[in-house]
Amino acid sequence: MLFNLTGTFFRMALLDIIVAPDPRLKGTAKPVERVDDAVRRIMDDMLETMYAANGIGLAAPQVGILKRIIVVDVSREGEPAAPIQMANPEVIWASEEERSYDEGCLSLPDHYAPVTRPDRVKIRYLDRENEIRTLEAGSIMATCVQHEIDHLNGVLFVDHISSLKRNMIIRKLQKFKKQQAEEAATA
Ligand SMILES: [Zn+2]
Numbered sequence: 001m002l003f004n005l006t007g008t009f010f011r012m013a014l015l016d017i018i019v020a021p022d023p024r025l026k027g028t029a030k031p032v033e034r035v036d037d038a039v040r041r042i043m044d045d046m047l048e049t050m051y052a053a054n055g056i057g058l059a060a061p062q063v064g065i066l067k068r069i070i071v072v073d074v075s076r077e078g079e080p081a082a083p084i085q086m087a088n089p090e091v092i093w094a095s096e097e098e099r100s101y102d103e104g105c106l107s108l109p110d111h112y113a114p115v116t117r118p119d120r121v122k123i124r125y126l127d128r129e130n131e132i133r134t135l136e137a138g139s140i141m142a143t144c145v146q147h148e149i150d151h152l153n154g155v156l157f158v159d160h161i162s163s164l165k166r167n168m169i170i171r172k173l174q175k176f177k178k179q180q181a182e183e184a185a186t187a
Pocket of ligand 1: 104106107147148
């Protein structure tokens with residue numbers, strides 16, 4: 001929970017994270033027209049949801065909202081939190097050098113695979129005050145932001161790996177979801 005500057009009271013909410021395979025993860029998210037209170041509320045709920053799930057990034061389609069909003073925080077344990085909330089993030093420059101990083105995703109729990117992406121990127125986005133900002137990111141931040149922007153275009157990290165490996169992960173997730181549904185039905 002928090003107060004904003006005008007003293008309006010907001011209650012944060014944890015949102016349900018959609019697990020793949022799910023058609024809601026395959027859509028193209030719509031641009032945000034303006035970052036207003038409603039968008040800030042989504043950003044705050046997403047951040048809260050991401051922290052509760054021990055994630056370092058979350059995109060709005062993962063919580064069933066088809067808007068171009070992402071949140072990231074790649075600070076390490078013991079370091080001060082460093083949340084960044086972005087609307088309409090775009091890669092405006094990418095380095096030729098690439099790097100491979102073991103990626104995971106809150107929508108593909110417990111699965112990891114190396115994905116190769118540009119090593120550094122420059123991102124343009126709207127911040128929570130609706131101001132245009134640019135961010136130059138490297139290493140894990142570059143990977144994380146590119147991964148989250150992919151979500152806005154219906155792309156998952158497994159779409160970057162071999163179909164053999166992708167199908168194996170999706171089959172396991174299907175089984176995992178079926179088990180969870182059965183457990184929920186008998187509970
Ligand atoms: Zn993800």
